[in-house]
Amino acid sequence: MAEALALAKEAGKRGEVPVGAVIEKDGLIIGTGYNLTETLKDPTAHAEILAIRDAASKLGGWRLLDCNMYVTCEPCAMCAGALVLARIKKLVIGVMDPKSGACGSVFNVPGERRLNHFIEVETGILADECQAIMKSFFKEKRKKSTEDVNI
Numbered sequence: 006m007a008e009a010l011a012l013a014k015e016a017g018k019r020g021e022v023p024v025g026a027v028i029e030k031d032g033l034i035i036g037t038g039y040n041l042t043e044t045l046k047d048p049t050a051h052a053e054i055l056a057i058r059d060a061a062s063k064l065g066g067w068r069l070l071d072c073n074m075y076v077t078c079e080p081c082a083m084c085a086g087a088l089v090l091a092r093i094k095k096l097v098i099g100v101m102d103p104k105s106g107a108c109g110s111v112f113n114v115p116g117e118r119r120l121n122h123f124i125e126v127e128t129g130i131l132a133d134e135c136q137a138i139m140k141s142f143f144k145e146k147r148k149k150s151t152e153d154v155n156i
Contacts, residue, residue, distance in 0.1 A: 006075045006099060006131045012039040012052065013077045013138050019044055023138045026052035026076040028060040028069065028093075035072065036060025052076060053084035057091050068092045075099075077135040079106030079128075085114035088124060095125040099135030 012025025016039035028036035038055025042048060053076055061067050069091045077099040080088065085107035088096060096115055098108060107114045108126055115124035 006077070006097065006135075008034060008037070009052075009075045009077050009099070010131065010134055010138065012037055013135070016040045016052070017138060017142045023142045024052040024076065024078045026056040026074055028056050028072050028074050030060075030064075030069075030072045035063050036069075049083065051081065051084050053080050054087055057087055061091070070094070073097065075130070077131075078102055078139065079108050079110055081105050082107040082112055082114060085112070089114060089117075089120055089122050092122050093124050095127065097130050098126065098128045099130055100132050100139065101128060 009025040009027045012027070013023040016025060017023035021040040021043055023040070025039045026037070027034055036056040036059035038052045038059060040052050041050040041055065053074065056074065057069065060069055060072060071094055073095040074088060074093050075097045079098050079100065079102040096108060101110050103110045105111060109116070109128065115126050
């Protein structure tokens with residue numbers, strides 16, 4: 006999760022919502038990503054999707070069997086669906102997202118028993134650090150928004 010936090014910080018420096026994701030297999034990092042939706046002008050350029058693409062490219066296939074993802078913030082419905090399709094074994098989440106999270110908050114895509122794959126989910130890992138990055142980012146964004154209005 007420490008590597009995912011570092012990636013989240015990089016996203017924040019670029020003006021992106023600070024989410025970082027790492028995919029690990031057998032103790033080795035095989036995929037990384039951080040949000041680049043604004044930079045790439047791509048609504049699918051979420052940290053999780055980019056990490057999945059990176060890992061699949063390195064493994065030479067789309068099935069990420071026996072791989073675990075560590076992500077700083079609970080994945081949305083798009084990303085949760087992609088994790089199921091990629092056959093991720095375990096998902097480790099820093100902080101939950103009560104507004105749009107799809108791994109237990111609003112929806113529970115990884116635990117949906119009608120799907121053909123289920124993901125073990127663990128939450129709250131380095132939650133304080135993950136939440137602090139998000140709070141700081143949005144506090145600064147609100148501050149800049151107020152400054153822009155006052156110009």
